[in-house]
Amino acid sequence: MSSLGEPNLIAIAGFLIFIALSLGITYVAAKRTHSADQFYAAGSSITGLQNGLALAGDYMSAASFLGIAGLVALSGFDGLIYSIGFLVGWPVVMFLIAEPLRNLGKYTFSDVVAFRLRQTPVRVAAACGSLAVVGFYLIAQMVGAGNLIRLLFGMPYELAVTIVGTVMLAYVLFGGMVATTWVQIVKAVLLLMGAFLLAMMALARFDFNPLALFRAATDRYGEAVLGPGQLVSDPLDSMSLGLALMLGTAGLPHILMRFYTVPDAKTARTSVIYATGFIGFFYLLTFILGFGAMVIVGQPEIRAIDAGGNMAAPLLAEAVGGQAFLGFITAVAFATILAVVAGLTLAGAAALSHDLWVHVVRKGRALEAEELKVARASTVLLGVMAIGLGMAFKGQNVAYMVGLAFAIAASANFPALLLSMFWRGFTTRAAQTSMLTGTIASLGLIYLSPTIQIDMLKNASAPFPLRNPGLVAIPLSFAVAIVVSLIWPEPDAAAGFDAVEARIHVGVDHSKAPARH
Amino acid sequence: MHNVDDMRVLDSARWRIAISLTAAMMVLYFGFILLVAYNKPLLTRLIVPGLSVGVLLGALVIVAAWVLIWIYVRWANRHYDAALAAIVERR
Numbered sequence: 001m002s003s004l005g006e007p008n009l010i011a012i013a014g015f016l017i018f019i020a021l022s023l024g025i026t027y028v029a030a031k032r033t034h035s036a037d038q039f040y041a042a043g044s045s046i047t048g049l050q051n052g053l054a055l056a057g058d059y060m061s062a063a064s065f066l067g068i069a070g071l072v073a074l075s076g077f078d079g080l081i082y083s084i085g086f087l088v089g090w091p092v093v094m095f096l097i098a099e100p101l102r103n104l105g106k107y108t109f110s111d112v113v114a115f116r117l118r119q120t121p122v123r124v125a126a127a128c129g130s131l132a133v134v135g136f137y138l139i140a141q142m143v144g145a146g147n148l149i150r151l152l153f154g155m156p157y158e159l160a161v162t163i164v165g166t167v168m169l170a171y172v173l174f175g176g177m178v179a180t181t182w183v184q185i186v187k188a189v190l191l192l193m194g195a196f197l198l199a200m201m202a203l204a205r206f207d208f209n210p211l212a213l214f215r216a217a218t219d220r221y222g223e224a225v226l227g228p229g230q231l232v233s234d235p236l237d238s239m240s241l242g243l244a245l246m247l248g249t250a251g252l253p254h255i256l257m258r259f260y261t262v263p264d265a266k267t268a269r270t271s272v273i274y275a276t277g278f279i280g281f282f283y284l285l286t287f288i289l290g291f292g293a294m295v296i297v298g299q300p301e302i303r304a305i306d307a308g309g310n311m312a313a314p315l316l317a318e319a320v321g322g323q324a325f326l327g328f329i330t331a332v333a334f335a336t337i338l339a340v341v342a343g344l345t346l347a348g349a350a351a352l353s354h355d356l357w358v359h360v361v362r363k364g365r366a367l368e369a370e371e372l373k374v375a376r377a378s379t380v381l382l383g384v385m386a387i388g389l390g391m392a393f394k395g396q397n398v399a400y401m402v403g404l405a406f407a408i409a410a411s412a413n414f415p416a417l418l419l420s421m422f423w424r425g426f427t428t429r430a431a432q433t434s435m436l437t438g439t440i441a442s443l444g445l446i447y448l449s450p451t452i453q454i455d456m457l458k459n460a461s462a463p464f465p466l467r468n469p470g471l472v473a474i475p476l477s478f479a480v481a482i483v484v485s486l487i488w489p490e491p492d493a494a495a496g497f498d499a500v501e502a503r504i505h506v507g508v509d510h511s512k513a514p515a516r517h
Numbered sequence: 518m519h520n521v522d523d524m525r526v527l528d529s530a531r532w533r534i535a536i537s538l539t540a541a542m543m544v545l546y547f548g549f550i551l552l553v554a555y556n557k558p559l560l561t562r563l564i565v566p567g568l569s570v571g572v573l574l575g576a577l578v579i580v581a582a583w584v585l586i587w588i589y590v591r592w593a594n595r596h597y598d599a600a601l602a603a604i605v606e607r608r
Contacts, residue, residue, distance in 0.1 A: 077560070077569070077571050077572060077575070080571075080572065080575045081550070081553060081575070083575075083579075084546070084549070084575050084578050084579060085546075087578075087579055087582055088542060088546045088578065088582055090582065090586075091538065091539070091542045091582050091585050091586050091589075092539055092542065094586055094589060095534075095535040095536075095538045095539045095542075095589055096535050096536075096539055210567075211565065211566070211567035211568050212567060213567075214567035214568060214572065215566050215567030218563075218566070218567065223561060223563060223569070224561065226561065226563070226567075226568075226569035226571060226572055227557060227558075227560050227561025227562075227569055227571050228553045228554075228557045228560055228561070228571060234554075235550075235551065235554030235555060238550050238553065238554055239547065239550055239551075239554075242546060242547065242550050246542075246543070246546060266598065269590065269593060272586070273586060273590055276582065276583065276586055277583070280579045280582060280583060283579060284576065284579060287572070287575075287576070422532060501524065501525070501528060502524075504528070505524065505527065505528065505531075505601055506601070506605060
């Protein structure tokens with residue numbers, strides 16, 4: 001019988017130690033965070049290895065740790081498709097985005113899109129895209145956090161959401177990017193260690209041979225668990241989700257923002273090497289964790305605790321390492337949530353303060369002290385909103401919101417970002433329309449999809465057949481960008497491309513950078 | 518003007534490599550997804566007890582992502598950085 005959901009002293013102790021440690025980091029970071037550059041970009045002083053770990057900590061959510069392990073435990077091979085999908089976006093980030101972004105921007109990805117275009121319209125559209133991604137991702141994380149903590153500790157949902165929101169707010173508000181980075185680094189190390197230990201303890205029962213573990217799974221559940229099943233019944237649906245995951249990673253504002261924390265483009269390159277190494281290793285471990293839970297804990301036992309399988313990894317920890325190890329893994333899951341929501345909140349605050357306040361409201365004439373104040377006020381606003389949204393969406397199925405956030409990132413942010421760096425003919429009007437098209441198409445199509453129409457509104461059918469809007473919204477956004485650019489050329493923007501070419505490889509000292517308004 | 522031309526050559530070389538490698542990743546990943554969708558019997562087939570074609574190919578997609586990144590980084594560290602340094606020095 002599992003003791004999940006009962007107060008676990010080691011879990012609570014581990015969780016308190018993590019909070020104490022992370023608030024200590026925040027205290028130290030707060031003493032350094034007196035400038036906008038420190039608040040948004042940690043003074044560009046993070047090393048490649050540190051940023052690689054922080055990227056991994058920003059990206060590997062509790063949903064991937066607990067959700068994918070559970071999916072693999074309950075449906076075998078089908079769960080692996082998600083593991084793989086979440087990794088393949090990283091090469092795209094490396095090849096197309098990381099280095100040019102570092103050289104062209106300052107704090108947000110809108111800096112790059114707006115570099116040679118008219119500031120106001122581009123910033124407004126980019127901030128909408130960023131905030132939509134951050135909003136849906138935050139809701140998914142907060143609701144997930146509330147449910148997980150209730151299942152893990154037996155704590156009331158509202159209390160859990162409030163604690164997560166408040167602690168995260170403390171990191172970002174006082175420690176800015178410095179504290180957020182170190183919380184993400186500590187979390188990444190804990191998560192990688194925890195997942196590795198758990199996988200090894202499970203494999204120890206199979207002479208450290210993964211094939212023996214998989215064989216035990218086929219002996220008990222049949223050979224079908226190692227092949228595609230029902231989850232991927234519609235090929236177009238899987239293509240759509242795959243495309244959104246792959247290109248969406250390169251459009252996630254909280255991930256893109258991390259590339260400004262390193263001193264130069266070469267370090268940005270190094271950080272993606274580390275990040276992809278860590279993240280790929282982690283997702284390979286989820287193969288072992290999922291099948292380990294399937295065999296050692298058993299599918300009926302996993303379903304009995306949570307029908308979605310989210311408790312597979314904690315149950316496995318309890319089965320192979322007892323109460324103490326369950327406590328450790330539980331504390332790691334908590335740390336994981338905190339690090340991701342902190343990164344999201346910081347990215348949202350940067351969109352509100354740096355993009356909307358400084359460049360739209362104040363037309364680039366705000367003093368740094370003012371920008372910092374607005375950034376902190378935005379952080380408080382987003383933190384309170386995160387707690388409020390977490391409570392508002394209690395008990396609702398929000399799993400689709402992560403896929404939606406990736407679809408918006410891929411269709412609203414990614415095309416404009418890529419074209420602004422790559423194509424001389426790209427225009428302000430094209431950036432604006434393609435970003436709005438991506439956002440609106442993603443939202444509209446998800447509303448018409450079976451996820452909302454059939455699963456939530458209980459209608460008999462859905463007007464749009466795909467569960468993820470990516471396959472339509474991404475090409476549509478690219479097409480709009482290209483057509484609008486060709487119909488209404490913008491000579492100033494084309495002339496400004498010379499400056500892009502001059503800077504995309506060598507970067508510039510930001511204190512001397514001119515801005516167009 | 519010579520310098521600007523060299524930079525343009527380097528710029529187009531970088532985009533060419535970046536786009537080719539991105540295309541390679543997309544072909545591999547979507548090839549895998551299409552197999553999952555259209556050839557379930559192949560992916561379910563066992564190579565040895567405990568290892569199906571599907572699980573092996575899935576793990577290989579992750580390895581392929583690493584290999585493509587390794588190819589890019591090797592090119593960037595050896596060729597791109599040196600060419601860029603030469604152009605910047607001549608300024």
